[in-house]
Amino acid sequence: MDSDNAPFDQARHLRYWQRCMRTLLPQQYTATDSTRMMLGCFCIAATDVLARNGDQSVINAHDRRAFRAWVLACQHPGGGFVGGPTHTYPRAVYAGFDFSKGLPEIGLPGEANIAATLFALQLLALLAASDEENGGRNEKHGEGAYLGVHRNQTLQWLQQLQRPDGSFGEFLAYVPDVRAAGGRRKVVGGGADMRYCYIAAMIRWILGGGGCTDVIDIDVSALVRRIRLGQTYDGGFAESSTHESHAGYAFCAIAALDLLGRSAEFDKSTTLSSLDIFAHGIADIPALLRWLAARTFCFNPECEEDNDSEWQESMVAEITPTETCGNKPLFACNGRCNKHADSCYTWWTLATLSILEHHGYGLKGGSEMSKEDWLAKRRFLLKKMQHEIGGFSKVPGGPPDIYHSYLSIAALASQNEDMLKAFDPAMCVSQDTVRTIETARLGLSRGLGEAGERRRADLLSLGTACWGRGKPPRRQVAL
Template identity: 25%
Template sequence: MMTSDNKSHRSMDESVCAQLLAELHVESLLRLEASSESYLQFLLEHKKMSAMYWALTSLALLRSLHTLADRGAVLAFIKGCERETTSAGEDKTNRSQIAPALGYAGNVDQDAHLLYTLSAVQCLAVLGEFVLIEAQADRIAAYVRSLQNADGSFCGDAYGEVDTRFSYAALLTLQLIRRTDAVDVEAAVNYVLSCRNFDGGFGCIPFAESHAGQVFCCVGALKLAGALDRVDQTTLGWWLCQRQLPNGGLNGRPDKKEDVCYSWWVLSSLSMLDKQHWIDANALGAFIMRAQDDEYGGIADRPGDRADVFHTFFGLAGLSLLGHPSLEHIHPMYALPCSVIRQLNFSESA
C-alpha cells in the first residue's frame, strides 16, 4: 500500500480495475427496466425520478445506454411527472412570473419538488433531449425562482423545507437549462457560506454539523456560482481526506461507518477542489469492488450487504472519478457523464 510515488495514489492499479463486473451491472440495471415489478419497489416509489436518473446515468457510465429497451416509455414517464405550480397556495412569492412555473414530481402521482426537477432535467440531458429541455427552460426557471427565499436559501417545494441540498439542486438545474440569472446567485452563495463550519465542511442549515453529502452540495453550488475561492480549501480538503478509513471506504462524518455512497460525495468534492490525490485511489477502488454483488450485479453500501440502484450509481460514479478505463468519465460538479457536458457545450473545467 505504501508507495513513494505520489501519482500511484491518483489512479487505480490494473488488478483493481479488472474486478469491475460491468456486464452484471448492466444486466441488473436493465432488469429494472424490463421487469414490471422492480420499479414498484415500495420504498423508492415516491422518488422514482431520482431512481431513473441513477439508473440511466449508471448505464451511460457503463457505455450501455443504447441497450435501453424502451426509451419512449422513459420520456413518457418524465412527461407524466410535469406539474404546473402556479395554482393558488403554491406560488409563495410575490415576484412577477413571466412564464407559468413548471416543476417535476418524484412519480406520476406525486407533487412537484426541486430534487425531482433536477433529476428530470438530468435524465433528459443523459438521454440527449436538449431540445425538450430548452422548450421547458423558462417555465422550469420560474419554478426554481419561486423557491428562493430572501436570505438566498432555497425551499425544496412550496411547503418551506430549507436545506443546502436545495441550493445545489437549484443552481445546477438553472445551469443545465441555461437560466442562471433567474435567481439571486450572490444571495445563494452567501447562504451556503453561512452553513460553513470551522472544520471546513458544511451542514444542512446554519450551525448544523458538517456532513459529506451536504459538503458535496455546497461545494457544487459554490463551484457553479464561481465562488469556490471564498472558502478555505485546505481545511475543507483536510476534513474530506480524513473520511477514508483503514478498509479503504469513505465515511460521511467523523467516527461513522464507511458507505459506498460517500465514494461519490467525498471524492467529487475533493475532485472539484483538485485534491483527489489526498486519498488513496487504490484502496477506495478495491473497497467499492468488494461491495459488488457478484451473483446478480449491482453495488451495495458496503461489502456483504444487499445491492441497490442508489449505491450502484454512487459506486460506479466513484470508480469513474478514479479513472476506471471501462467507464465513461463523470463530471464532479454536474454529476453527469462528461460526454453529455460536451454535447451541452459547457466547459468541463467550469
C-alpha cells in the same frame, strides 16, 4: 488497473441495471414511490456511463420515446416536475389557472418539487434521440432534448423557491392564514439544507438561468453567502454552521459553487467569476481539505462488526498506506466522524476533492501517493461492496440498491475507470450527457423549446388573420 483479483465486471453491472429498469423492483422500494423520477434517472444514467467505446445503448428508439413521454407527463403546468405521474392531477383540473399570476389563489403548486425537476431534466438529456433517430433532420444530437419543457415557468418557479436568506426549499404550498387575502398564503416548504442549494444551481445551469431577460434570476450572491454559512468549526459543511458536518453536504456546497461559476453558452453575465465564487463561498479552504482527508481510514472488518470498537480516523493522512495497513490496504470513507464505512461516502469525498482540485485547491502530496490512495479505495469498493449479481451495496455483505450502486459507479468513473465513460463530478453524470445538455440548452435559445412554440403560434395566428378562415392565399404564378 490493479493486479489484486478485483476486476470491475462491466457486463454483470449492465445486466443489474437492465433488471432494475425493465422489471418490478423488490418490495423494499415501495416506500420510494414518490421518488420514481430519481430511480429512473439513476438507472438510465448508469447504463449511459457503462456504455463506453461506442457500445450500443441498451435503450432502443421505441423505449426512448416512451420514457420521454413518461417524463413529460410529470411536468407541472406551473413549472417544475413531480416525482411520478400519480403526483399530478389530470390536465383538465388546471383549466383556467394562471400560475404566473398566482390565480386562483387556492391553486395546486405544491406537487412539483425541486429534486424531481432536476432528475427529469437530466433524464430528458439522457434520453435524447440518437443521430439515426432524428429522421434525417439537420439537427445536432440532443438539440431537441428539451422540446416540450416549460423553461420560463420552471425558472420562475425556481426563483420563488429561494428564501430571503439565500436558501432553497423543496416545493411551494398554500397554508391557511386568516390575515392573508383569501385566507391563504404561499410558503416555501421543505428543509433548508445544502442539497436544495446544489439542485437549484444545477437546474439554473441546465436551463440557462441568468441569461434570459424575461425571467428573474435567482439571487446568486445570497446563495453563495448561504453556502459559506454552512461551513462548521471542523472545516466540513452542514445545513448551518451549528449542525453536524457531513460529506454529502460538503459535496453539495462545493458542486453548487462550481455550477454557479459556469457560464451558459448564451449567458455572459455571471455574477461572480469561478475563483471569486469559491473565495466567497468557502470561509476556510485548508480546514475543508483537512476534514475531507480525515474521512479516509483503513478498513478493518473486525472493527466494522464490533460497534463498540475504537475508531482510528485520519490514520492515513500523514503516512503512507503500506506503513499503516500492509501491501494491499482497503481504504474506506465515512461521511461523519466516528461513523462506519459506506460505499456512497467514497463518492461524496472523492467528488468534492476532484472539484476542488480542478479549481486549484488540491491536497498536498505527489501523484504516486494519490494513485496509491485511490487504488486502496478501489479495492474496498470492488472487494467489499461489489455484489455478485451486479450493483453495489451500502455496507459489506448487504444487498445492492439503486442509490449506492450508482454512486459507486460514479466514484469509479470520476477516477477514470477503464470500462466507464468520462465523468463530470459536479453534474454527477457522464461528460457525454453534459455535452447533450449544453446542446439542448442551445436548442431552447434557437426556438426549439417553449419560446419557439410561442413564436410559431403567433405566426400561425397572424397568418390566419391575414388569410381569413385559416386558408392560405392562392399561389401566384408568374407569366
